[in-house]
Amino acid sequence: MTNQCEWVRENLASFQDGEAGAAEESRIEAHLTDCAGCREEAQALEAAWTQYKEAHPLQPGPYELSATFEAGPLEPPIPLRPAALAWGTLALAGSLGMLVVFGVGLLRVEQRPLEAGSMLVHLRDPRSVELTLTTQRPSADMLVSMQGLR
Amino acid sequence: MLASEDPLDFEALYRQHRDSIFQLALRLLRDRDRAMDATQETFSRAFEAKDGFRGDAKPSTWLFRIAYNACLARLAQENGHGGPAEGAEPEDASASRPEAVAEREDNRAAVRRALERLGEEDRRLLCLQMDEDLDYQDLAAVLGCSVEAVRMRVSRARRRLKEVLMPVMGQKR
Numbered sequence: 001m002t003n004q005c006e007w008v009r010e011n012l013a014s015f016q017d018g019e020a021g022a023a024e025e026s027r028i029e030a031h032l033t034d035c036a037g038c039r040e041e042a043q044a045l046e047a048a049w050t051q052y053k054e055a056h057p058l059q060p061g062p063y064e065l066s067a068t069f070e071a072g073p074l075e076p077p078i079p080l081r082p083a084a085l086a087w088g089t090l091a092l093a094g095s096l097g098m099l100v101v102f103g104v105g106l107l108r109v110e111q112r113p114l115e116a117g118s119m120l121v122h123l124r125d126p127r128s129v130e131l132t133l134t135t136q137r138p139s140a141d142m143l144v145s146m147q148g149l150r
Numbered sequence: 151m152l153a154s155e156d157p158l159d160f161e162a163l164y165r166q167h168r169d170s171i172f173q174l175a176l177r178l179l180r181d182r183d184r185a186m187d188a189t190q191e192t193f194s195r196a197f198e199a200k201d202g203f204r205g206d207a208k209p210s211t212w213l214f215r216i217a218y219n220a221c222l223a224r225l226a227q228e229n230g231h232g233g234p235a236e237g238a239e240p241e242d243a244s245a246s247r248p249e250a251v252a253e254r255e256d257n258r259a260a261v262r263r264a265l266e267r268l269g270e271e272d273r274r275l276l277c278l279q280m281d282e283d284l285d286y287q288d289l290a291a292v293l294g295c296s297v298e299a300v301r302m303r304v305s306r307a308r309r310r311l312k313e314v315l316m317p318v319m320g321q322k323r
């Protein structure tokens with residue numbers, strides 16, 4: 001291995017990253033044309049970097065799955081009797097449970113495991129609920145509105 | 151500079167970079183919960199410090215620097231208090247996996263085991279370099295060193311990477 005080989009190998013990574021200057025780039029390219037050993041070293045370096053990146057695929061982040069509840073139209077609050085409040089709460093819980101089951105089922109049918117995500121719930125008025133379940137694919141987005149739960 | 155990188159537009163910065171910051175934190179900390187905490191800490195610190203941002207670096211680079219330092223602080227703290235061992239594998243997000251991806255996952259696991267032989271400084275640099283938006287100048291700003299130093303460190307890390315992965319790559323051939 002010559003001094004030129006050593007210099008080229010020191011600079012192969014920046015060359016492959018597109019960070020070598022124009023003069024360096026020309027010098028390395030010319031050397032790789034003539035030197036089989038350095039060409040092999042360049043291929044091995046590139047293959048290792050590719051392996052490394054493949055071993056670290058992007059993981060689903062906590063921001064890709066979100067569910068938000070927003071209160072419905074602002075109306076004067078209607079006093080709820082205790083019994084009506086209980087039934088309304090029960091109906092709301094049941095409906096939301098079905099929506100979550102439906103959403104999980106839909107994602108599983110599509111062979112896309114549902115990742116744990118953060119869920120922020122603002123429920124200011126149980127009479128009107130809007131649930132948005134967002135996935136990475138627009139086709140699986142759901143927007144469901146329920147009104148008049150009392 | 152992108153319009154959304156207006157130093158004053160913090161909300162746009164958050165939306166644009168939260169995923170990248172989370173991915174960096176996950177690569178460095180190898181734990182989802184800790185990565186989420188570090189991401190939150192990053193934006194919290196950035197928000198507190200935003201008035202002091204002078205625009206010497208890109209806002210995204212500034213964020214990465216805060217995130218990188220936050221992760222290093224967590225790693226140092228965890229190493230001193232029985233946190234996850236260095237070299238621990240990241241959580242496998244797919245507990246039940248189809249057979250079709252089993253081989254690929256096994257290869258990834260073999261590669262990750264081999265990577266445990268990398269030095270910590272090399273590993274952190276490669277974690278940063280995985281984000282393709284960061285060029286050498288950005289890396290220099292994040293690491294607080296010169297571009298020339300980045301060039302040397304990248305060269306050393308990638309050659310070392312090749313050495314530790316050669317046995318795994320040999321098995322695949």
